[in-house]
Amino acid sequence: MAALSTAQRASILESTASVNGWEGSIRSGKTIASLIRWAEYVTAAPDGHLAIMGWTLTTIQRNVLDPLINLDPRIVRHTRGSNIAWVMDREVQLVGFSDKRSEAVIRGLTLAGAYIDEATLMPEQTFVQLLGRLSVDGAKLFWTTNPDSQSHWLRRRYLTRLNALPDWRVFHFTMADNPALSAEYVASKRREFTGLWYRRFILGEWVSAEGAIYDSWDPDRHVIPWEDTPPLRRLLGVGLDYGTTNPSSAVLLGLTEDGTLVLVDEWRHDPAVSQHRLTDAQVSAQLRDWLATDHLPYPSDLQPEWLFVDPAAASLKVQLHQDGERRVTDADNQVHYGIRTVASLLALGALTVTDRCQGVIDEAPSYAWDPKATEKGEDKPLKIADHSLDAARYAITTTETFWRPWVDDWRQRQEAPDADPADEHLAA
Template identity: 50%
Template sequence: MSSIRGAVGRVNIWDGAIRTGKTIASLLAFLIFVAVAPHGGQLVVIARTRDSAYRNVFAPLMESSLFGPISKLVSYTYGAPTARILGRVVYVIGASDAKAEKVLRGLTVAGAYVDEITVIPEEFFTQLLGRMSVVGARLFGTTNPDSPAHWFKVRFLDRVRELDGWNHFHFKLAGADHLDPAYIAQISAEFTGLWYKRFILGEWVAAEGAVFDMWDPDVHTIPWDELPEMRELISVSLDYGTTNATAALILGVSAEIDHLGRPTPRLFFVDEYRHDSKVAQQKLTDAELGREFVRWLNDRHLPASTSSMLIPRFTIVDPSAASFKVELRKTHGIASTDADNDVLYGIRLMASLLASGVLLVARPTAAHPDRGCPGFIQEAPGYSWDPKATEKGEDKPLKIADHSLDGGRYGVATTENIWRRYIKLAA
């Protein structure tokens, strides 16, 4: 409650461990502000994407168990550019890359709520502060910890006492008395290594060592022959290479149920296409690669004992592969979606899924040596953070032997709004 009462500055920031109440506190403070917000400027809600704005901001605001009767005064349609809060129009802006900064040009901001500031581009945040020219304008923002050299920490949090009108509220999981100890243990198990230090301990620490330090082939792989029944195959996602390997992975969500008949879905990478020109000693043209890929795509990807003839709902392709997307569309009639290529965000999603045991990878078997995802399984243990990038305060993996991992990451990140309907993870 102290952070809500204290959020009266020009900029008010909540950071720290997940599930500590910082989001609800910040949202309540924002609601109180909206009720008396100055006119003469716009109110904005900013998140990495409108999907995440809906999930992290508007879904809680419209939940009556959290905000009681006030929840009925908040309305937002999934993916829409505007919402209404307490009778005021609120613009909803996705800021997933530096180009988003242009959206703010010409906008006068009377109030802003920013979800997960550390995933917002620095140029965008700087532009936003400059647009808050209305007298009495305020910004309310949340973030989980990141690198200690992240621009937001260095430029702002480390200098918060020097910045007039800035308030900073830090939350620790250890002090979250409202949470059941069993639940704390559960969400703590969803993260390991870097993510545990940041999201559970609330520490701003640098990335080092293995990216997927929780990876265990005995835990995270399953024989292809033993794949469970699938509810659907959500996507096939492809990382395109010419001199490097091209890899595509199919992501499915299972139709599993527990002994009480309750749904217990998990995500599975069920099958993989891979062409490595260095191994095959043969480079393929887009036309040749397209024929091979489509031939594989039209094959069976699940054991005969399951819904073996399911086909992926979406085809997701590396956004840099413009020529290959044209080949798929013109020659094979396959419309593709550009992959979400926010590397760090996608890695974080995959790490959370792996650590919580709800993402498994099919491995080849003696009976079916050409099925499963051997490329992903081979690459996962050696995937490491780039120490030179870490020295600069950046979280970047080494670009070595990562083609199947990139293909898998595209699928997980781009279809998040679909699998989140089945799979629950700490945000």
């Protein structure tokens, strides 16, 4: 591990308050500093229960336990999937707060210490409950987070009142505080994020969502003629957003030989245009007919591998199964993560759209944050003209495991200062 920065060392030494927080940009070194402090605290914590809290047990493993193990394998003993871990030979309860029952879990605990991963994701009532459970004399809370909305409860209720909270210490970090990052990496991340995500994740600002969501969208850059679809490795799958009174849209995602993504083709039915609604059976029939057509402008044996359907479209999934469609599976519908992923791909130039995907092309420029939700401290897109974009997001997010290594390799070739001429030719 690289030597700690001045900011990291200071935060470890000075986080002696009852509540200690690390906030700021991504990859800024705040998490590793907080984890070193947490491990140090656990060794000397007073008797009582200890807890690590995060969105799910999976994210706790990835964001907390694995980094601690990387620091020193002796720090943590844990069986994956278990809600108990041993940190510095102290038993620690693992609590995921995506489950509404998490508040009830901690309600029965008397805590001597707790660590929160991504505190802005925690429900406010759970946080308040947690503060009340840290009742052992000398108990301390440690939390980390990336910034969120200006109106988020953590900022509004606590961070703007730090002068009135003498038992709180909060440390702000930027990428400059992480000595492990190269200049090339920082420049790469600055290119990857745009708009809201740039201000929060790169600048470390607490800002509200406003304006266009895909602010880097440029038809001249992102839209290509279908006839110019590049050679593909795979047709990864189709994302399907299903509506009854609203449009239904299916968007096909391909992985190119170069390692980028392309939205190749689209099927769409809009009742407002056709003046009639389709039954589940009719949607299934039309969709299956479309899936069986040629989606590429050149001879190819590639077929769509999966059909990712909105998890809420239960009746349509049943109909598709009854009609013999075996590629159906639930789409990953993490809205914020999906939007962020699509925005990043567009900013990098790693995602293009053929002119057959007219719904995506029409919706992208007007896709915007909901100002009424923003007033409440929430980041929500306007639910207007977003059906093809939702379908594309389903396909992209659900297949990330398959395409991510190829896109990362493509990006490295673009950013390599001494790239091989052959690589430059591929990237052209």
